[in-house]
Amino acid sequence: xxxxxxxxxxxxxxxxxxxxxxxxxxxxxxxxxxxxxxxxxxxxxxxxxxxxxxxxxxxxxxxxxxxxxxxxxxxxxxxxxxxxxxxxxxxxxxxxxxxxxxxxxxxxxxxxxxxxxxxxxxxxxxxxxxxxxxxxxxxxxxxxxxxxxxxxxxxxxxxxxxxxxxxxxxxxxxxxxxxxxxxxxxxxxxxxxxxxxxxxxxxxxxxxxxxxxxxxxxxxxxxxxxxxxxxxxxxxxxxxxxxxxxxxxxxxxxxxxxxxxxxxxxxxxxxxxxxxxxxxxxxxxxxxxxxxxxxxxxxxxxxxxxxxxxxxxxxxxxxxxxxxxxxxxxxxxxxxxxxxxxxxxxxxxxxxxxxxxxxxxxxxxxxxxxxxxxxxxxxxxxxxxxxxxxxxxxxxxxxxxxxxxxxxxxxxxxxxxxxxxxxxxxxxxxxxxxxxxxxxxxxxxxxxxxxxxxxxxxxxxxxxxxxxxxxxxxxxxxxxxxxxxxxxxxxxxxxxxxxxxxxxxxxxxxxxxxxxxxxxxxxxxxxxxxxxxxxxxxxxxxxxxxxxxxxxxxxxxxxxxxxxxxxxxxxxxxxxxxxxxxxxxxxxxxxxxxxxxxxxxx
Amino acid sequence: xxxxxxxxxxxxxxxxxxxxxxxxxxxxxxxxxxxxxxxxxxxxxxxxxxxxxxxxxxxxxxxxxxxxxxxxxxxxxxxxxxxxxxxxxxxxxxxxxxxxxxxxxxxxxxxxxxxxxxxxxxxxxxxxxxxxxxxxxxxxxxxxxxxxxxxxxxxx
Numbered sequence: 184x185x186x187x188x189x190x191x192x193x194x195x196x197x198x199x200x201x202x203x204x205x206x207x208x209x210x211x212x213x214x215x216x217x218x219x220x221x222x223x224x225x226x227x228x229x230x231x232x233x234x235x236x237x238x239x240x241x242x243x244x245x246x247x248x249x250x251x252x253x254x255x256x257x258x259x260x261x262x263x264x265x266x267x268x269x270x271x272x273x274x275x276x277x278x279x280x281x282x283x284x285x286x287x288x289x290x291x292x293x294x295x296x297x298x299x300x301x302x303x304x305x306x307x308x309x310x311x312x313x314x315x316x317x318x319x320x321x322x323x324x325x326x327x328x329x330x331x332x333x334x335x336x337x338x339x340x341x342x343x344x345x346x347x348x349x350x351x352x353x354x355x356x357x358x359x360x361x362x363x364x365x366x367x368x369x370x371x372x373x374x375x376x377x378x379x380x381x382x383x384x385x386x387x388x389x390x391x392x393x394x395x396x397x398x399x400x401x402x403x404x405x406x407x408x409x410x411x412x413x414x415x416x417x418x419x420x421x422x423x424x425x426x427x428x429x430x431x432x433x434x435x436x437x438x439x440x441x442x443x444x445x446x447x448x449x450x451x452x453x454x455x456x457x458x459x460x461x462x463x464x465x466x467x468x469x470x471x472x473x474x475x476x477x478x479x480x481x482x483x484x485x486x487x488x489x490x491x492x493x494x495x496x497x498x499x500x501x502x503x504x505x506x507x508x509x510x511x512x513x514x515x516x517x518x519x520x521x522x523x524x525x526x527x528x529x530x531x532x533x534x535x536x537x538x539x540x541x542x543x544x545x546x547x548x549x550x551x552x553x554x555x556x557x558x559x560x561x562x563x564x565x566x567x568x569x570x571x572x573x574x575x576x577x578x579x580x581x582x583x584x585x586x587x588x589x590x591x592x593x594x595x596x597x598x599x600x601x602x603x604x605x606x607x608x609x610x611x612x613x614x615x616x617x618x619x620x621x622x623x624x625x626x627x628x629x630x631x632x633x634x635x636x637x638x639x640x641x642x643x644x645x646x647x648x649x650x651x652x653x654x655x656x657x658x659x660x661x662x663x664x665x666x667x668x669x670x671x672x673x674x675x676x677x678x679x680x681x682x683x684x685x686x687x688x689x690x691x692x693x694x695x696x697x698x699x700x701x702x703x704x705x706x707x708x709x710x711x712x713x714x715x716x717x718x719x720x721x722x723x724x725x726x727x728x729x730x731x732x733x734x735x736x737x738x739x740x741x742x743x744x745x746x747x748x749x750x751x752x753x754x755x756x757x758x759x760x761x762x763x764x765x766x767x768x769x770x771x772x773x774x775x776x777x778x779x780x781x782x783x784x785x
Numbered sequence: 786x787x788x789x790x791x792x793x794x795x796x797x798x799x800x801x802x803x804x805x806x807x808x809x810x811x812x813x814x815x816x817x818x819x820x821x822x823x824x825x826x827x828x829x830x831x832x833x834x835x836x837x838x839x840x841x842x843x844x845x846x847x848x849x850x851x852x853x854x855x856x857x858x859x860x861x862x863x864x865x866x867x868x869x870x871x872x873x874x875x876x877x878x879x880x881x882x883x884x885x886x887x888x889x890x891x892x893x894x895x896x897x898x899x900x901x902x903x904x905x906x907x908x909x910x911x912x913x914x915x916x917x918x919x920x921x922x923x924x925x926x927x928x929x930x931x932x933x934x935x936x937x938x939x940x941x
Contacts, residue, residue, distance in 0.1 A: 239850045250857025254850040353847055358857035429862050762877045 239353045241391040241416035243367060243383055245425040246644055252367055252384070252470075255356040257310040258349045260319070264297035264304060266346035273343045277326065281318045282308050293346070304348075316349055323347070357470035363428050365464040365487040366421065366642065368588060369473040380476070381486045383419060383643070385588035390417040390646065418647040422458040427451060430759045431463035435734075438752045439465045442739035444717075448489045448621050449756060450733045451764075454629040454722065456657040457638030459585070460730070460764070462489050462622075488737070490585060493593035493618035496735075497701030497745065498536070498553045499718045500614025505550060506631055506672045507573040508561035510664040516671055519543050526556040529605045533559050536700070547675050550697065551682030559609030567608050571597045574611075576663035577627040578637065585622055586643045593618035614701060615710075625733050627663070628720050631673060632695075632728035634666035677725040687721055687750035689757045691768045695728075696721030696753065698745035703738065714738050719749035721757070729766050732757060 212218050243252035260282065267274055271293030275286040282289075284307065292307045308315075323344045354372035357364070368382025379388045431449040439447040451461040464487055468475040476486060485491040508514040524540030526533040533555055535541070541552050549557035562570050574580060574595070582592045595617035596603040610616040622640060630637035639658040646653045664672075676695035680687060684698045699718040702710040717739050722731040734749045734756065742748050761768060794802075858864065 239846065242853065249860060249862075250853065253854035253857050255854045256847050256851045351844075351847055353850060356854050356858075358854060358861045359863070360861075362862055425862050 238416055240355060240370060241387075242418040243391075244418065244420045245363075245428070246420065246422055247424065248420070249425055250358055251363060251421070251425070252355065252357050252370075254353050256351050257312065257354055258316050258351055259306050260308045260311050260315075260347065260349045261304045261306050262293055263346045263348060264293075264295055264302055266343070267293040268297050269294075270343045270346060274346060277322050278307075278319070278347065281315055281322065282311065284308065309352075310354075311349065319347060319349070359425070360469045360471060361467045362425060362432065363421075363423060363462075364467045364470045365489070366423065366462055366587065367470060368486075369470045369476070371473060373474075380473075381589060382587050383421070386586050387417075387419055387643075387646075390648075391419065392416070417649075419643055420645045420647065422460065422642050422644045423462065424460055424763065427760050427763050428461045428463060430763070431461040431756060432465070432467070434752060434756045434759070435463045436465045438734075438736060438748065442717075442736055442741040442748050444736040444739040444741075444748075446484050446488055446737040447752075448733070448735045448737075449752075450489055450621050450625045450731075451756075451760065452625050452629055452640055452731045454632035454638065454728055454731050457626075457629065457640045458644070458657070459640055459642040461760075462487075462642065464488055484737070486589070487587065488735075489621045490583075490587050490590045491620070492737075493591060493620045493623075494716050494735075494737070495615055495618050495701040495703070496624060496718050497614045497699035497716065498555075499624065499697050499699030499701075499720050499745070500617075500619075501550065501553065501558050501612070501699075502628060502631065502672065502676065502697050502720065503574065503577060503579075504558045504561050504612040505546070505675065506664050506668060507565055507570060509546075509671055510668040511565050511569055511573070513564040513566075514546065514561055516546055516675065519545055520549055520554070520557045520560055522549075522552075522554055522556050524556065526559040526609060528559070528609055531606055533606075533609050547679045548682070550675060550679035553683060553698065555609075555613040558612040562608050562612035567598050570608060570612070573663060576661060577630065578661065579617075579619055579623055579627055583620075583622050583626045583640050585640050590620070590622070592620060592623060614699060621733050621735055624720060625731055628722065628733075629731050630661070630663050631669045632722040632731050633669070635662050635664045635669040636666075637661045637663060673722070673725050673728065680721075684719070684746040684750035686746065687719055687753050689723065689754055689761070692723050692757075692761070692766070693725035694721050694723040694757075695725045696750070698750050700743065700745040713743065715743040715745075717743065717745040717747075717749040719745055719753045721753050723757075724766065730757075730764055732760075 239254040240252075242250060242254075245251055260278075262274070271290040274293050275289035278284070278289050279286040289307060292305050295302060295305055297303070326344060355370040357367065357369075366382050368380055368384035368386075370379045370384050371377045379385045379391070384391065431451065435447040435449050438444070447465045449461060449463040450459065452459050466479050466484070468479055480486050509516065521543050522535070522541040524535060524538065535555050536553060541548070541554060544552060544554065544557065549561075565573075580592075580594060582590045584590075595611065596607060607616055626637065626640045629640070636659050639660045641655050641658075643655050645655060673695045676697055677693050680694060680696050684696065687696050687698070688694055697720055699716075699720075701716040701718065702712060703714040703716060704710050705714070715738065717736045719734045720731065722728045732753055734752045736748050736752070739748050
């Protein structure tokens with residue numbers, strides 16, 4: 184009895200020890216990091232599969248809802264090497280005519296040796312079209328149904344057919360090719376990891392970009408899975424009108440070609456809202472062949488010069504000097520300036536563009552003759568401190584903040600900065616020695632056209648998110664000059680335009696404007712006279728401006744003057760664009776236009 | 786002396802009891818397994834449907850994107866312009882009196898000028914502040930002053 188009890192206790196003890204060891208081991212296995220990692224790895228590889236789920240990139244539309252950038256499907260045709268090895272002849276025979284690849288190439292692909300987990304399949308064509316895929320399916324169906332004499336042949340054919348597969352890929356497509364390409368930018372669909380470049384594509388890459396979600400799905404059917412949440416990408420609606428954009432693009436292309444210029448730019452903006460209605464440049468590229476950008480664009484000829492290329496605008500800048508002079512009270516509209524052809528500063532002489540003295544001139548005459556001396560006098564009367572305060576008020580010391588990537592600006596020197604001399608003020612007054620981008624000019628001149636109120640230029644009208652739409656309302660960003668000054672400047676420049684650049688005048692509408700021919704400074708040579716930037720800025724109707732248009736030709740060689748190339752470009756552009764801007768058209772004025780111009784007293 | 790029970794359960798009864806216990810256990814296990822398998826099957830089916838829906842949705846998303854882009858291509862500016870021209874439409878010509886009727890407004894003066902600013906009038910004939918020697922080319926200067934004879938210049 185004692186032995187039995189003793190043995191029983193030993194057994195109980197042994198069982199308890201075994202249970203303890205097992206429990207201890209189980210606990211250690213469940214808490215040991217190395218074991219847990221290994222377990223997790225095994226589970227991942229054996230119990231789960233990872234699927235990649237893609238959302239396509241957001242669309243871009245013009246203001247009327249026409250698609251400018253969308254997505255389309257192309258297919259990658261693959262060969263399963265496990266099935267294709269040894270059957271290259273047959274596969275090549277029926278695939279070659281469909282894919283347009285020679286049989287030998289396909290045969291070589293098909294015979295690449297199959298290596299488990301290393302060489303499993305090989306892509307033989309990227310970007311195959313839907314039609315090609317349909318043809319492959321039809322061909323496969325035809326071959327599969329073909330009557331054969333032996334079962335072996337039938338199974339061989341099926342095996343060969345199964346060796347060919349395809350996977351769909353979504354990629355970026357630009358249905359309008361080069362239209363507004365400088366605004367849109369591009370997404371390199373052949374090399375997505377490079378990321379979007381330029382324009383809207385780059386600026387809004389975070390909300391446009393297609394998101395790839397890698398979701399692990401359990402192979403165990405008892406573990407229920409839910410679909411991953413796929414956020415719909417935002418679509419962007421621009422302020423540009425594609426009709427106006429296309430007219431502007433045709434005009435700038437013709438002007439650049441005719442004048443053999445390096446590049447050309449046109450911007451049309453609504454000064455009351457800051458909406459960009461067109462932003463055309465030339466050269467441009469077809470966005471579906473975006474690789475051209477590496478050869479077409481250079482450091483001196485950017486992708487979108489309107490926002491990326493500061494330059495010395497020349498006499499167009501006199502619009503600001505006039506505005507500053509009048510607004511500060513330094514000059515009055517009926518002042519008379521006696522132009523002797525020179526203006527001396529610290530022993531250095533400033534000449535007019537034509538090195539001519541024009542004698543006594545009204546302020547209108549100063550603008551009509553585009554007198555550098557008169558502008559230097561006005562700037563001196565204003566004083567350096569107030570002059571640069573006004574330039575800051577016009578936001579010429581900063582980028583505009585328009586929703587386009589890679590915007591650049593060139594900070595000018597101010598009193599106190601290294602490089603600023605007493606000659607800088609008069610030079611700056613007529614647009615020499617400081618650089619601005621066309622979009623900076625349009626923004627600042629928009630203030631003059633809009634009764635002194637400067638609007639934020641914007642090119643995005645709305646962003647359509649999955650659950651809401653964000654509308655970009657017009658936003659005033661400052662009032663550099665008073666409404667009275669703005670109207671007066673518009674009147675002066677309307678009258679002066681007849682004397683300065685009759686070619687810029689538009690039949691049926693009073694236009695205020697100013698030409699500019701900026702000389703180009705070359706390192707080591709200084710300013711050269713045969714290379715210029717020819718510009719014109721105009722706004723109208725002068726009674727109540729509805730547009731500001733800016734034209735710029737970089738280094739025209741046919742004719743170097745802004746009044747001869749940029750001004751007529753403006754007139755041609757506005758003649759064509761006016762109906763689409765829905766601006767009332769004064770036919771009576773237009774009918775008398777030619778006669779009226781000829782009967783002027785000069 | 787140990788005490789013994791007066792009656793014992795007969796062996797057949799014990800066997801039946803054992804069988805009933807085992808059967809109950811088996812039935813319970815069977816029911817549990819049945820429920821488990823039923824729901825497993827349902828879960829599998831649902832999961833398969835979800836995966837199919839997933840694939841279908843991806844396919845539909847691609848198709849929608851494709852159709853949107855095809856629409857974009859069909860309504861692209863060049864395509865629309867081509868179709869408009871083929872259909873006989875022409876560009877707006879505001880100078881075409883046959884197409885547009887203009888109504889003159891009473892009291893409107895198209896020649897009204899802005900009063901706030903001076904009108905532009907050409908001033909005195911432009912005069913250069915520089916002496917002629919600084920405004921003419923070297924070639925012209927040499928021809929005038931050196932090459933041509935004083936006699937000939939005198940004739941001019």
